[in-house]
Amino acid sequence: MKMKDCLLVNAGYAGKLFLFLFVYFILAVPSGAKVYIDITSPAFKKLPVAIFDLQGEDGEEISGIIREDLDFTGLFDCVDRASYIESASEPFNPKNWTPLGIEAVVKGTVQGGKDLRVTITLFDPFEAREILKKQYKAEKGLIRAMSHSIANDIYAALLKKPGIFRTRIAFVAEREGAKGIYIMDWDGHGIKKFGLKGTLVLTPHWSPDGTKIIYSSERGRHWSIYMLDFISMTEKKVFSSRGVNMAGDFFPDGDSFSFSSTREGTSDLYVFAIDKKRLKRLTSSYGIEVTPAVSPDGKHIALVSDRGGSPQIYIMRPNGRDIRRVTFEGNYNTSPSWASGGDMLVF
Amino acid sequence: MIIEQKVEVIESKDLEPTKYVETKVATFKDVLFDFDRYTIKEDNKPVLRAASSWLMENPDVKLLIEGHCDDRGTNEYNLALGDRRAKAVRDYLVSLGVPSSKINILSYGEEKPICMEKTVDCRARNRRAHFVILSKGE
Numbered sequence: 001m002k003m004k005d006c007l008l009v010n011a012g013y014a015g016k017l018f019l020f021l022f023v024y025f026i027l028a029v030p031s032g033a034k035v036y037i038d039i040t041s042p043a044f045k046k047l048p049v050a051i052f053d054l055q056g057e058d059g060e061e062i063s064g065i066i067r068e069d070l071d072f073t074g075l076f077d078c079v080d081r082a083s084y085i086e087s088a089s090e091p092f093n094p095k096n097w098t099p100l101g102i103e104a105v106v107k108g109t110v111q112g113g114k115d116l117r118v119t120i121t122l123f124d125p126f127e128a129r130e131i132l133k134k135q136y137k138a139e140k141g142l143i144r145a146m147s148h149s150i151a152n153d154i155y156a157a158l159l160k161k162p163g164i165f166r167t168r169i170a171f172v173a174e175r176e177g178a179k180g181i182y183i184m185d186w187d188g189h190g191i192k193k194f195g196l197k198g199t200l201v202l203t204p205h206w207s208p209d210g211t212k213i214i215y216s217s218e219r220g221r222h223w224s225i226y227m228l229d230f231i232s233m234t235e236k237k238v239f240s241s242r243g244v245n246m247a248g249d250f251f252p253d254g255d256s257f258s259f260s261s262t263r264e265g266t267s268d269l270y271v272f273a274i275d276k277k278r279l280k281r282l283t284s285s286y287g288i289e290v291t292p293a294v295s296p297d298g299k300h301i302a303l304v305s306d307r308g309g310s311p312q313i314y315i316m317r318p319n320g321r322d323i324r325r326v327t328f329e330g331n332y333n334t335s336p337s338w339a340s341g342g343d344m345l346v347f
Numbered sequence: 348m349i350i351e352q353k354v355e356v357i358e359s360k361d362l363e364p365t366k367y368v369e370t371k372v373a374t375f376k377d378v379l380f381d382f383d384r385y386t387i388k389e390d391n392k393p394v395l396r397a398a399s400s401w402l403m404e405n406p407d408v409k410l411l412i413e414g415h416c417d418d419r420g421t422n423e424y425n426l427a428l429g430d431r432r433a434k435a436v437r438d439y440l441v442s443l444g445v446p447s448s449k450i451n452i453l454s455y456g457e458e459k460p461i462c463m464e465k466t467v468d469c470r471a472r473n474r475r476a477h478f479v480i481l482s483k484g485e
Contacts, residue, residue, distance in 0.1 A: 179458075200458055202458075203422070218453075218455075243430060262431075267427030288428065289427075290423040290424050
């Protein structure tokens with residue numbers, strides 16, 4: 001396997017970085033948790049880290065995945081292994097790392113067999129202590145998922161925020177004229193197709209716990225909303241009416257979801273509670289309203305409406321009140337989606 | 348003593364709703380639309396008048412109006428737009444006297460283009476309402 005090595009760090013800024021982090025620690029985190037990277041700071045610099053190949057079979061592959069994950073975020077510099085003074089088998093010694101300005105070191109072992117058993121330790125050379133020590137066990141086939149979990153734990157230990165490396169993406173792809181729903185890991189690995197009936201399948205949306213997706217499909221000249229449950233691997237129709245029914249985001253409660261429907265004329269937005277089978281209409285304008293995107297806290301819905309003459313992004317409350325337009329440039333703005341912090345929209 | 352119990356059996360079966368299938372007894376030209384619009388243009392009105400007279404003379408058929416769009420914009424927006432186009436054509440036919448019960452509509456948005464190139468001409472052909480004549484199946 002080709003190693004993906006990251007940039008060699010310029011050791012000159014290491015002292016400044018440390019000073020900066022120290023100040024941040026005093027000012028902003030009196031609770032005691034050290035924050036290694038503050039991405040909102042104008043003085044932000046990548047955090048130099050050393051990630052050893054884990055010792056044992058598959059160790060190189062696991063470490064490679066961890067490095068790729070961390071590297072993708074643009075927040076870390078995985079320091080070239082040629083510059084390591086310490087070897088993998090030697091005990092961790094902070095003095096081998098502080099002169100290089102390396103802020104975190106990962107070492108560990110793998111035991112092969114039917115299951116993979118991994119032990120990792122994350123060290124902080126400047127505080128000369130272990131920040132994270134953890135064991136993992138998984139079937140060999142889950143090596144990528146396990147490596148992503150380790151990367152998540154390292155990320156969380158250093159940033160005090162959850163990582164995204166176990167994220168899976170549902171998408172629609174067309175092959176040989178038939179559209180289908182596929183799922184893959186966030187990094188494009190492990191693409192899996194779900195054999196759903198019908199050739200027209202659109203708009204997959206995850207339930208908040210990641211165990212289900214809802215989507216729209218045209219079957220027998222009707223556009224209905226279906227739900228695929230990954231635990232039971234069953235599909236059921238959850239909403240059907242005349243007109244075009246297009247699945248939107250789930251609400252954080254995991255039971256109700258937003259969608260657009262042309263059942264009462266032009267496309268409007270609705271909420272449907274699956275268990276209670278309760279339908280609520282949110283908009284009733286003369287224009288088209290589509291693609292409801294529910295904010296992470298469930299307190300806002302972003303949508304596309306052409307009530308102003310062209311498709312633009314609007315925001316409203318989940319009951320349909322307080323609707324206001326948020327895009328004014330260009331005459332075709334669509335596909336709103338919330339950042340996980342709920343403070344930004346992409347479209 | 349043995350009491351004989353009679354079980355009454357009530358037989359029932361679900362009857363299929365009347366099925367309509369596509370037929371080619373007549374064809375009508377597609378109605379074309381401007382980008383992001385659903386108004387019926389003057390040059391399409393003769394086709395619609397011909398279609399309405401034919402429909403009223405043929406009581407056993409139904410008309411399916413499919414609404415289609417070009418590939419610009421999101422799939423969801425285009426499904427809503429295709430629905431609007433199909434409804435605009437339906438409303439026009441109803442205004443000419445066709446009973447609304449004879450008309451079904453279905454939007455395909457941008458999902459079923461008839462022309463795959465990204466040219467002005469090709470996109471214009473995809474922004475259409477397409478007619479399918481349905482008759483009672485066996």
